[in-house]
Amino acid sequence: MVVEQAESGHLRARTTPEWERALGRQVRDLRVHAGLTQVELARAANIGPATVSRMETGRGGTLSSLIDVLRVLGQEAWLDGLAPVATVSPIQMARAHEAARRRQRVRVRRVE
Numbered sequence: 167m168v169v170e171q172a173e174s175g176h177l178r179a180r181t182t183p184e185w186e187r188a189l190g191r192q193v194r195d196l197r198v199h200a201g202l203t204q205v206e207l208a209r210a211a212n213i214g215p216a217t218v219s220r221m222e223t224g225r226g227g228t229l230s231s232l233i234d235v236l237r238v239l240g241q242e243a244w245l246d247g248l249a250p251v252a253t254v255s256p257i258q259m260a261r262a263h264e265a266a267r268r269r270q271r272v273r274v275r276r277v278e
Contacts, residue, residue: 187224193232194222196239210238 180188197207197218204222208215211234221227221235236244 183224186226189232190222190224193235193239196241197222200239207235207238211235 197204200207202210204218205215208218211218211231213231213234217227217231218235221231233245236242
């Protein structure tokens with residue numbers, strides 16, 4: 167969760183519309199940097215120009231359209247960041263933790 171500092175000085179999380187606008191601005195910046203118009207990007211991504219416009223202004227678009235746009239803009243790494251590949255499963259972590267805990271137990275023998 168991204169937390170921002172509001173004008174009042176209090177911390178708060180971004181709302182969904184704020185995320186949409188922020189992502190839209192990033193898509194627009196990438197498109198402009200690539201030297202593409204909205205129409206050119208739309209054609210290359212096989213979506214409508216109105217979809218690109220809505221996406222850039224934070225007024226919607228589908229996940230599929232976003233993926234198509236990111237591919238055209240060479241930003242598939244964004245998608246990898248959304249769903250990183252797990253290198254260790256939670257079950258493996260729990261088993262390793264339990265094994266370490268067992269090794270750390272101190273056994274005391276009574277001497278009679």
